[in-house]
Amino acid sequence: MRKIGLYGFVYVWFAILIVLPVLGLIVGAFRDGAGAFVRQLANPEALFSLKLTFEITGLTVVINGVFGVLAALVIARRHARGWQVINAIVDLPFAVSPVIAGLALILVYGPRTWIGGVFASAHIKIIYAMPGMVLATLFVTFPFVVRELVPVLREKGFAQEEAAVTLGASAWTTFWRVTLPGMKWSLAYGLVLTLARALGEFGAVLVVSGAVIMLTQSATLYVYQETVNSDLQAAYAVSLVLAATSFVILMILQLIKKRQGRHLV
Amino acid sequence: MSIELRRIAKSYTGEALALDGVSLQVKEGEMIGFLGPSGSGKTTLLRIIAGLEKQSAGEVLIGGKVVDGLPPQKRKVGVVFQNYALFKHMTVYENIAFGLKVQKQSKKHIHMRVMELLQYVRLEGLENRYPQQLSGGQAQRVALARALAPKPKILLLDEPFAAIDTKVRRELRQWVRDVHDDIGITSIFVTHDQEEALEIADRVLVMNRGKIEQFGTPKEVYEAPNSLFVANFVGEANHIYGKTVDHRVAIGEISVDVPDKPDGTNVHVVIRPKDIRIREIMSDDDVTGEIVRVSYKGDFYGVDIATNELRLHVYVPKEQDYLLEIGRNVAYELTDFKLFEERPMSTESEVNPYHIEIRKSS
Numbered sequence: 364m365r366k367i368g369l370y371g372f373v374y375v376w377f378a379i380l381i382v383l384p385v386l387g388l389i390v391g392a393f394r395d396g397a398g399a400f401v402r403q404l405a406n407p408e409a410l411f412s413l414k415l416t417f418e419i420t421g422l423t424v425v426i427n428g429v430f431g432v433l434a435a436l437v438i439a440r441r442h443a444r445g446w447q448v449i450n451a452i453v454d455l456p457f458a459v460s461p462v463i464a465g466l467a468l469i470l471v472y473g474p475r476t477w478i479g480g481v482f483a484s485a486h487i488k489i490i491y492a493m494p495g496m497v498l499a500t501l502f503v504t505f506p507f508v509v510r511e512l513v514p515v516l517r518e519k520g521f522a523q524e525e526a527a528v529t530l531g532a533s534a535w536t537t538f539w540r541v542t543l544p545g546m547k548w549s550l551a552y553g554l555v556l557t558l559a560r561a562l563g564e565f566g567a568v569l570v571v572s573g574a575v576i577m578l579t580q581s582a583t584l585y586v587y588q589e590t591v592n593s594d595l596q597a598a599y600a601v602s603l604v605l606a607a608t609s610f611v612i613l614m615i616l617q618l619i620k621k622r623q624g625r626h627l628v
Numbered sequence: 629m630s631i632e633l634r635r636i637a638k639s640y641t642g643e644a645l646a647l648d649g650v651s652l653q654v655k656e657g658e659m660i661g662f663l664g665p666s667g668s669g670k671t672t673l674l675r676i677i678a679g680l681e682k683q684s685a686g687e688v689l690i691g692g693k694v695v696d697g698l699p700p701q702k703r704k705v706g707v708v709f710q711n712y713a714l715f716k717h718m719t720v721y722e723n724i725a726f727g728l729k730v731q732k733q734s735k736k737h738i739h740m741r742v743m744e745l746l747q748y749v750r751l752e753g754l755e756n757r758y759p760q761q762l763s764g765g766q767a768q769r770v771a772l773a774r775a776l777a778p779k780p781k782i783l784l785l786d787e788p789f790a791a792i793d794t795k796v797r798r799e800l801r802q803w804v805r806d807v808h809d810d811i812g813i814t815s816i817f818v819t820h821d822q823e824e825a826l827e828i829a830d831r832v833l834v835m836n837r838g839k840i841e842q843f844g845t846p847k848e849v850y851e852a853p854n855s856l857f858v859a860n861f862v863g864e865a866n867h868i869y870g871k872t873v874d875h876r877v878a879i880g881e882i883s884v885d886v887p888d889k890p891d892g893t894n895v896h897v898v899i900r901p902k903d904i905r906i907r908e909i910m911s912d913d914d915v916t917g918e919i920v921r922v923s924y925k926g927d928f929y930g931v932d933i934a935t936n937e938l939r940l941h942v943y944v945p946k947e948q949d950y951l952l953e954i955g956r957n958v959a960y961e962l963t964d965f966k967l968f969e970e971r972p973m974s975t976e977s978e979v980n981p982y983h984i985e986i987r988k989s990s
Binding site: 522523525526527528529530531532533536540541544545 | 678679680699700701703705706707709710711713714715716717726727730731774775777778
């Protein structure tokens with residue numbers, strides 16, 4: 364009996380914490396019908412912000428995918444000197460508030476700094492422009508892929524790679540045919556987390572972007588602005604698109620994983 | 629191909645030498661067992677031959693040529709790893725084909741070779757299974773087929789039977805020996821199981837703390853151990869500690885000559901269970917002991933005899949089973965023993981269940 368009570372509590376908690384807010388979002392977005400929902404999204408400002416967010420997210424997923432895999436290999440193999448340092452630094456983005464991360468980027472790459480000046484003289488704008496927003500998002504989401512992969516790589520060990528090498532495979536072949544397939548589901552999961560976080564990033568992006576409408580206003584910044592302007596209908600619509608994107612991708616991942624069979628780790 | 633190691637040393641920063649000047653020669657077609665406790669350096673040595681690890685000093689020669697500059701891909705060495713290291717996301721077929729695929733051989737040729745190997749390792753019909761769907765023995769055979777597929781000149785096996793049930797293990801090791809003879813390859817396997825090493829190796833390399841203790845045929849290593857460590861590690865043995873008095877040392881009530889040791893030397897006597905004979909008591913001069921334990925071992929019995937001062941483990945042929953009654957007194961005599969000057973020993977207790985430690989006051 365006590366068990367049922369405890370489990371019941373889990374469901375209640377789940378409902379309070381996750382299900383109800385999501386339902387609220389859906390109801391809010393469609394309160395004035397599907398037509399209104401579509402109209403809100405067709406607003407050029409909304410469309411622009413979504414496009415910008417998807418661009419930043421796409422870049423982030425690709426770049427952090429590559430560097431996350433590299434960092435995970437360095438940490439898991441303990442080969443390169445200083446892997447402990449990297450291991451400790453990887454978690455920093457989780458420990459630091461995104462706003463502070465954004466501020467730090469301005470202090471290094473801002474227009475009045477030396478590095479920012481060098482880029483400015485080459486007519487490349489980093490802060491208050493898209494490169495800075497990508498940098499901020501990269502920073503905030505860096506740990507996801509690494510933290511997914513390191514335990515998997517450590518547990519797997521490197522015997523399969525050694526076997527491949529003794530069978531004549533080059534380092535490159537070994538990576539593509541052995542290492543990568545062996546960790547693809549963990550990598551995919553890390554990338555989905557990265558994607559979800561990148562879609563939803565607010566603080567760091569706000570600080571480095573300046574949130575200029577139709578220029579550096581990403582989707583979350585748009586939602587915030589519309590909320591402040593009390594145009595809740597617009598805020599709900601864009602929010603729902605962001606939430607649904609992460610959710611759908613997560614579901615697709617689960618589906619593929621199931622379909623590919625149980626022999627895959 | 630022949631293998632030669634010249635003064636191989638390996639050190640890891642901040643640790644004692646993992647390998648300390650190991651030199652040896654392996655002839656073409658030989659099967660060698662590297663035997664030693666964990667941490668003795670045997671696996672490190674194997675990995676250095678494969679090129680998976682680099683020695684700190686010394687040279688590795690394969691077929692008479694120094695291979696130190698060659699990466700593992702170019703050494704023509706097949707390796708069967710501990711726990712097999714099969715590619716988990718590939719089928720049995722794909723695992724075996726891997727080494728041929730990276731050589732960019734034709735599909736047709738790969739197919740023929742894989743099928744040939746599948747038949748050879750008796751796994752036809754399992755080619756579409758994944759490693760998780762195989763038993764330990766099957767996985768081991770896939771690992772062997774995969775290592776043999778690119779036709780290596782040398783086969784290295786790292787604890788190949790460690791993860792397999794005892795009965796299957798016995799069959800498998802005989803089979804591995806047959807494969808070795810059949811394809812005429814040079815093989816080295818690493819093991820901590822002395823029975824395994826003695827049974828299938830042409831020669832056994834006994835290692836301890838990064839050094840070679842002895843390198844010889846199983847018979848030499850077993851019957852003429854050249855160190856206390858080897859006597860301890862290879863085969864069951866009774867251990868008796870004593871001190872020489874008048875150039876003699878007492879083993880229970882038996883006293884043996886040790887002409888070349890000065891009096892007062894602490895000695896360690898090693899007696900193989902097969903070097904003690906028992907018989908019925910025939911006279912009052914007989915040295916006797918009481919049978920306290922008998923275990924059936926198939927072709928012979930393992931018998932424990934308690935004398936006044938010590939307990940000896942003896943192999944008794946089954947023809948003598950009429951003597952074997954718990955509580956019965958029998959006469960015993962030594963046919964052979966090995967004597968070493970005593971120095972501190974290690975690791976023997978887990979290897980030799982019949983370790984006896986009696987310090988005799990003289």
